[in-house]
Amino acid sequence: MNQDIGPIGRIGQIGPISPIRPIRPTGIPMKKHNIYIGGVLVILLTALFIGQNMLDKTTVVEGAAVMAPRFEVDPLWPKPLPNHWYIGMSIGVACDAQDHVWIVHRPDTVSANEAAADQKTGDCCSKAPPILEFDQAGNLIGHWGGSGQGYEWPESNHGITIDHKGNVWIGGNGTNDAQILKFTKDGKFLAQYGHAGKNAGSNDLENFGRVAKIFVDPKANEAYISDGYLNKRVVVVDADTGKFKRYWGAYGNKPDDKNLGRYDPDAPPAQQFRNPVHCAELSNDGLLYVCDRVNDRIQVFQPDGKFVKEQFIAKRSLADGSVWDIAFSKDPQQKYIYVADGRNQKVYVIQRDTLEILTSFGDGGRQPGQFYGVHSIATDSKGNIYTTETYEGRRLQKFVYKGLAPVTKVDQGTVWPGGTK
Amino acid sequence: MSKPKRSTDLFMGAGIVVLLVSLAICAAAQRKSASTRADQSPMFTVDPLWPKPLPNHWVLGSVTGVAVDSQDHIWISHRGADSLGNNEKGAILNPPTGCCVPAPQVLEFDQAGNLIGHWGGPGQGYDWPQSTGGIAVDQKGNVWIAAAGQPEAAARAAPAAPAAAARPAAPKPQDAQVLKFSRTGQFLLQIGEAGKTEGSDSKTGLNRPVGVEVDPATNEVYVADGFGNRRVVVFDADTGAYKRHWGAYGEKPDDSNLGPYDPDAPAAKQFRTVSCAAVSKDGQVYVCDRQNDRIQVFQKDGKFVKEGFVSKTTKGDGSVWDIAFSNDPQQRYLYVADGHDKKIHVLRRDTLEVVTSFGDGGRLPGQFYGVGSVAVDSKGNVYTGETYEGKRVQKFVFKGMK
Numbered sequence: 001m002n003q004d005i006g007p008i009g010r011i012g013q014i015g016p017i018s019p020i021r022p023i024r025p026t027g028i029p030m031k032k033h034n035i036y037i038g039g040v041l042v043i044l045l046t047a048l049f050i051g052q053n054m055l056d057k058t059t060v061v062e063g064a065a066v067m068a069p070r071f072e073v074d075p076l077w078p079k080p081l082p083n084h085w086y087i088g089m090s091i092g093v094a095c096d097a098q099d100h101v102w103i104v105h106r107p108d109t110v111s112a113n114e115a116a117a118d119q120k121t122g123d124c125c126s127k128a129p130p131i132l133e134f135d136q137a138g139n140l141i142g143h144w145g146g147s148g149q150g151y152e153w154p155e156s157n158h159g160i161t162i163d164h165k166g167n168v169w170i171g172g173n174g175t176n177d178a179q180i181l182k183f184t185k186d187g188k189f190l191a192q193y194g195h196a197g198k199n200a201g202s203n204d205l206e207n208f209g210r211v212a213k214i215f216v217d218p219k220a221n222e223a224y225i226s227d228g229y230l231n232k233r234v235v236v237v238d239a240d241t242g243k244f245k246r247y248w249g250a251y252g253n254k255p256d257d258k259n260l261g262r263y264d265p266d267a268p269p270a271q272q273f274r275n276p277v278h279c280a281e282l283s284n285d286g287l288l289y290v291c292d293r294v295n296d297r298i299q300v301f302q303p304d305g306k307f308v309k310e311q312f313i314a315k316r317s318l319a320d321g322s323v324w325d326i327a328f329s330k331d332p333q334q335k336y337i338y339v340a341d342g343r344n345q346k347v348y349v350i351q352r353d354t355l356e357i358l359t360s361f362g363d364g365g366r367q368p369g370q371f372y373g374v375h376s377i378a379t380d381s382k383g384n385i386y387t388t389e390t391y392e393g394r395r396l397q398k399f400v401y402k403g404l405a406p407v408t409k410v411d412q413g414t415v416w417p418g419g420t421k
Numbered sequence: 422m423s424k425p426k427r428s429t430d431l432f433m434g435a436g437i438v439v440l441l442v443s444l445a446i447c448a449a450a451q452r453k454s455a456s457t458r459a460d461q462s463p464m465f466t467v468d469p470l471w472p473k474p475l476p477n478h479w480v481l482g483s484v485t486g487v488a489v490d491s492q493d494h495i496w497i498s499h500r501g502a503d504s505l506g507n508n509e510k511g512a513i514l515n516p517p518t519g520c521c522v523p524a525p526q527v528l529e530f531d532q533a534g535n536l537i538g539h540w541g542g543p544g545q546g547y548d549w550p551q552s553t554g555g556i557a558v559d560q561k562g563n564v565w566i567a568a569a570g571q572p573e574a575a576a577r578a579a580p581a582a583p584a585a586a587a588r589p590a591a592p593k594p595q596d597a598q599v600l601k602f603s604r605t606g607q608f609l610l611q612i613g614e615a616g617k618t619e620g621s622d623s624k625t626g627l628n629r630p631v632g633v634e635v636d637p638a639t640n641e642v643y644v645a646d647g648f649g650n651r652r653v654v655v656f657d658a659d660t661g662a663y664k665r666h667w668g669a670y671g672e673k674p675d676d677s678n679l680g681p682y683d684p685d686a687p688a689a690k691q692f693r694t695v696s697c698a699a700v701s702k703d704g705q706v707y708v709c710d711r712q713n714d715r716i717q718v719f720q721k722d723g724k725f726v727k728e729g730f731v732s733k734t735t736k737g738d739g740s741v742w743d744i745a746f747s748n749d750p751q752q753r754y755l756y757v758a759d760g761h762d763k764k765i766h767v768l769r770r771d772t773l774e775v776v777t778s779f780g781d782g783g784r785l786p787g788q789f790y791g792v793g794s795v796a797v798d799s800k801g802n803v804y805t806g807e808t809y810e811g812k813r814v815q816k817f818v819f820k821g822m823k
Contacts, residue, residue, distance in 0.1 A: 075469035075786055076469060076785075080781060080787075080788065086782050086783060087784075113791065116735075116737055116761055120736075121736035121737035122732070122735045122737060122740070122762045124761075124762050124764070124781060124782040125781070125783070314519070317518065317519045318511075318517075319507070319508065319511065319518040320508065343508070343520070344511075344520045345519075345520045345521060346520075363474060363478060363521070364478055364480045365474065365480050365481070366481070366784065366813045367470075367474060367813065368786060369474075391508060391509075392509075392812075394784050395784045395785065413474060414474035416470055416474075417470070
């Protein structure tokens with residue numbers, strides 16, 4: 001298991017040993033010089049040996065003191081929704097420039113039992129609108145979404161992002177969803193790219209295949225589309241026109257829609273993405289991190305699609321896979337990435353340069369800080385993490401950033417204020 | 422005589438007037454203070470961090486019962502693997518796919534929320550429920566569990582296996598029993614037998630009993646019977662010997678189909694779903710007639726006393742799921758878990774009037790989905806269990822009267 005690799009090996013490689021300089025003792029006759037040199041060499045070698053041993057020991061001690069961002073759940077965030085509103089599977093979260101937190105959920109997944117007021121069988125409750133906006137205090141400050149004139153609202157909402165111009169993008173993973181949509185923050189329709197029912201595979205230049213998520217690169221004004229639940233590719237489009245610019249599959253290969261069969265952790269790594277391609281997030285230094293969810297891996301690319309490297313996460317995870325969504329830490333270097341794993345009900349804290357797991361938090365369950373189907377993840381400007389859960393988890397949760405702290409556990413479990421003991 | 426008689430009469434008259442006036446003022450004042458008291462109700466705030474996270478990646482299934490014992494430990498029964506999706510019990514699948522593990526079906530927590538006991542499951546000499554119902558801890562410290570499942574539940578509970586080896590599980594008989602264990606899980610007594618349903622007049626069989634509670638004064642066990650039958654039935658808690666039973670209004674129960682509940686129709690003469698039977702300290706039996714949206718109150722012998730409707734327009738699975746008494750000596754309030762409307766109603770016990778309610782639908786702390794069980798500890802704190810996809814136990818801290 002990847003969790004077992006741990007950070008110790010990496011620490012062992014740091015701390016360069018100073019090159020040995022020749023030492024010439026002064027005031028010693030030349031004849032004896034060689035003996036002295038020999039003696040000094042012995043001493044030096046011994047010292048080096050001891051030093052190396054000490055270094056190994058230090059490594060172990062330092063290994064326990066690997067630093068990583070620490071988080072605690074805020075159990076009372078967000079505030080309860082008004083109007084007896086109930087949320088369904090929550091399959092997207094994003095933070096905007098004002099640190100407002102946006103989610104998209106699926107009202108249609110709210111059961112008759114839950115939406116008893118809509119069914120007129122009881123007082124509680126009603127389906128909330130699909131797009132909800134919260135302020136930092138957790139108040140609901142905006143809500144909209146659904147069918148309208150001039151666009152095809154997805155059969156099954158999926159993924160949300162707010163771009164640098166303040167526009168809201170959503171995808172959709174319903175059977176016929178082959179489009180992405182762009183709205184203003186107050187829900188005014190701006191653009192649709194691709195059309196419902198028009199999917200033509202992973203080499204089509206106009207439609208998508210059940211899109212999971214969108215990321216907009218402010219520098220190049222390009223949108224990266226995780227495409228998706230049907231297609232097996234990343235697509236880059238112009239963020240103003242939706243015009244296709246480039247696309248690629250796993251390892252930067254031409255995507256191929258052949259059925260790969262079931263994921264087998266013992267087989268050689270698949271040469272194509274499995275469905276769904278679930279995220280594609282560009283770092284400040286221009287690396288694109290792609291969630292190949294069911295293949296249990298992150299693949300890293302240059303913005304032009306050139307493959308850089310890959311890393312498996314919880315590689316034995318079967319079924320719906322381990323790599324669901326990625327968010328970057330908020331330091332300028334984006335030193336860490338946070339990976340939501342809806343199969344193992346946790347969030348990994350990963351060092352971005354090495355892609356090593358430093359620690360993780362979360363566990364299965366319905367209590368604060370626990371997860372059932374943790375699906376999406378985002379960070380605000382203060383470094384706080386927000387997660388949403390699909391399946392029957394159906395929550396938005398906030399994990400407050402508590403600064404860097406020594407890693408004491410690879411698997412922290414449920415992170416509560418003041419601990420759980 | 423220094424005073425004439427007439428003036429004495431006058432004085433007496435004035436005295437009487439003063440007395441009457443002051444009596445009237447007193448009465449008015451008393452009425453006022455009584456109405457102030459009546460306006461008060463117990464207040465609660467949720468403790469979002471209770472109980473502590475379970476160990477071993479254990480997760481709860483649908484919670485069907487909650488009880489508090491004499492040491493203020495909190496007990497729950499839940500449906501375990503049978504109520505959990507494959508994607509939340511990945512660790513027990515073959516091959517394992519990920520997190521987590523269904524927790525044992527009977528769990529005991531201390532006041533701090535630590536898990537201090539766990540047991541449950543099939544064993545020698547008894548029929549473990551296909552689907553647990555309510556849980557109770559009696560005055561002797563023994564634990565009672567109702568068995569409320571249907572055969573369909575067993576099919577869902579079939580262990581996941583590789584497709585090639587998959588075989589439909591043999592249908593198990595319908596739950597028709599209540600079970601008694603020691604607090605450490607040693608089997609003590611079973612009343613009824615899985616698959617042996619004989620209708621609402623049986624002296625030996627039950628039919629998907631939902632709730633169970635022991636009256637310490639008489640050492641009798643009251644069974645809310647149930648999803649299948651339409652009655653309350655009482656047994657000796659030591660021997661399991663049948664004592665008596667009755668239907669709505671204390672009449673002989675009748676199992677004929679009542680059709681769907683209609684809030685505008687005359688009150689049904691039979692119970693629909695009998696989901697609780699709780700005995701107050703002053704010897705009244707409060708019965709949850711869940712889908713009829715009502716509480717019926719009886720004497721211990723089954724004589725009907727009165728009824729009160731709660732959220733009478735609620736359809737679907739009804740409003741009166743479980744009842745707990747407030748912890749004051751008079752038990753002045755009833756807490757009614759309403760799994761359909763996702764709240765706890767607070768009722769005056771004497772009038773059965775709803776004075777307030779708390780909770781709302783949702784997954785956040787203090788919200789509910791399918792709140793079906795409720796219990797109170799010696800400090801007045803309320804504990805709730807959620808079935809369906811709620812799958813939680815929550816604590817509401819008593820904050821005094823307001």
